[in-house]
Every structure is written in C-alpha cells, then in structure tokens.
Amino acid sequence: KAKKQLSQNYQYYKADMEDEMSERLAMLRMLRQDFSHDRLELWYQPQISLADKRVVGMEALLRWPLGNGQFVSPAVFIPLAEYSGLIVEIGSWVLEQACLQIKKLEKQGFSGLRVAVNVSMPQFRNHGFVQSVIDCVRQHQISPQLLELEITESVVMDEPKIVIEALHKLKSFGIKVAIDDFGIGFSSLSYLQQLPLDRIKVDRAFIRDIDKAAGEVIAETIINLGKRLHLSTIAEGVENEAQELAVKAMGCDEVQGFMYAKPMPQAELLKYLQQASA
Numbered sequence: 001k002a003k004k005q006l007s008q009n010y011q012y013y014k015a016d017m018e019d020e021m022s023e024r025l026a027m028l029r030m031l032r033q034d035f036s037h038d039r040l041e042l043w044y045q046p047q048i049s050l051a052d053k054r055v056v057g058m059e060a061l062l063r064w065p066l067g068n069g070q071f072v073s074p075a076v077f078i079p080l081a082e083y084s085g086l087i088v089e090i091g092s093w094v095l096e097q098a099c100l101q102i103k104k105l106e107k108q109g110f111s112g113l114r115v116a117v118n119v120s121m122p123q124f125r126n127h128g129f130v131q132s133v134i135d136c137v138r139q140h141q142i143s144p145q146l147l148e149l150e151i152t153e154s155v156v157m158d159e160p161k162i163v164i165e166a167l168h169k170l171k172s173f174g175i176k177v178a179i180d181d182f183g184i185g186f187s188s189l190s191y192l193q194q195l196p197l198d199r200i201k202v203d204r205a206f207i208r209d210i211d212k213a214a215g216e217v218i219a220e221t222i223i224n225l226g227k228r229l230h231l232s233t234i235a236e237g238v239e240n241e242a243q244e245l246a247v248k249a250m251g252c253d254e255v256q257g258f259m260y261a262k263p264m265p266q267a268e269l270l271k272y273l274q275q276a277s278a
C-alpha cells in the first residue's frame, strides 16, 4: 500500500514538474517574442551622493511590460533569460541602450552622469563580450568612465578566472566596475583583491535591518571594508531618513532607493533630473 501511495505521489509530483516546465517554456517564448518586437524597456533609478545630495548616476533596470499596465518581475524573467541564454542578446541590447542614454543625457545638458548596467554570467562566457562592450562605447563616442558594470558575487564565484580577466580588460579601457548585492552571496574576500573594483553596493537586506544590531554591524563593516580598500560605497534600498542617517554616519558615499526615487522610464528620469538641478 505504501508503495502504491509513493508511486501516486510521484505521479502528482511529476505532473506538477511538467506543469511548471511548460509554464516556464511558455513564458520564455513570450519573452523571446516581446524582446524581438522591442517591447522590453530599460528604466533608470537615480544614485545620489550623500556629501551634497546631487544625482551622480543611475542604475539601468529591465522592465517587461505585459501591455495591461502590469510588469513581469525581473526576479522571475531574468533567471529564465539567464538559464536559456537569451540574456546574452538582451544584455547587449541593454548595453547599447545604456550607451545611448549616456549620449542623450549629455545632449540634454546632464554630462558626467554615469549609467550602471547589470551583467550576468552567460554574458561573460560569451567570447566576444569584452570587445562588444568596448565597441559599444567607441561607437557612441562616450567616455568609458560613465559606463559601470554591476556584477554579483555569484557571478565572480561561478567562473572567477573568466570574470577577473574580462573585468581587467574592461577596466584598463576605463569602464567602471561595481560589486552588486554585496554581503549576501557566497563570496571569498580574496576576490576583492583580484577584482578591479571601483564600488561596493551594500545589499538592501542590511539597509533594511540597519536598525537591528546585526544589520548595523554588517552594513558598517562592509562600508569600512570599502573605505580601507579605497573603494566607493553605495547603499541600496534606502527607504527612509533613519536609514540615510545611519549609512551617512558610517561614511557611505552614495545612496539609491525608494526614498529618493523609484526606477522610472527615460522621459520621467529627464524630468526628475531637470527638477533636481533647478
């Protein structure tokens, strides 16, 4: 009887798995289609210097609109795009948009603002990646210092050799590098020595818990680590004044979060910048 039960459970389990698989495949087909029809959007979230409250840059974040006013969460479709390899094509589109954005901002009188893009592992595995980034910067005649790549600890740990080598090449061309979601991944501190980093992004989780003993000590330790390594630090997910005051007291350089602005489409960002500079 137990055996029969087990076999039945397995059947349900298998059916569930198959449902989930086909659901994912359907979503992937939709993502491919919408990407090829130019329906993905790149939104921007401002990054602010704590010293003078000026906007110093922005992070580019992908948005997948469903057409009914709703969006598929990047937490859902980015892993799918990574798993399928589609992120390689989407990622090069993102880079191109980011370079165009830097150019556009300059034309609108906002020069010197950097644009950060998130980069996934499959992009690094692609042999032409480094050259394609350099070509993109050259083609749009932008200053490479204004382009920043954000990589997570898991990307580094996945293929340290490939990633470290690629980043060194990009760095010697002038492109900036930030380590994203710092502190939550499986990382080895020794990579901080080998990576040509410019900036550490303190993960949102520690900012959220900054009013608790553990969150506070971890955020402060990361910021100190950044300072000692002569890296710039930015706190992610700052939502209120108490969090801002806390990271500022810890010596954090920059902030990004809903307290200042949510990610927004390009046209809105332009209005935001005009208002901020007025």
Ligand code: C2E
Pocket (backbone or CB within 6 Å): 045, 060, 061, 062, 073, 074, 075, 078, 087, 091, 094, 117, 118, 119, 120, 150, 180, 181, 204, 236, 237, 238, 239, 256, 257, 258, 259, 263
């Ligand atoms: P991330 O790179 O760590 O991006 C920051 C995320 O935190 C964004 O979520 C942003 O909307 C959110 N955020 C910013 N400030 C606050 C805040 O004050 N409170 C809260 N609750 N959230 C805040 P989003 O846009 O949903 O993106 C999620 C993740 O998807 C990103 O995390 C990144 O890992 C990935 N992603 C987004 N765009 C791209 C892309 O173009 N390429 C790749 N490879 N990954 C991307």
Ligand code: MG
Pocket (backbone or CB within 6 Å): 059, 118, 150, 180
């Ligand atoms: Mg990021």
Ligand code: MG
Pocket (backbone or CB within 6 Å): 180, 181, 201, 203, 236
């Ligand atoms: Mg992050």
Ligand code: MG
Pocket (backbone or CB within 6 Å): 181
């Ligand atoms: Mg993240």
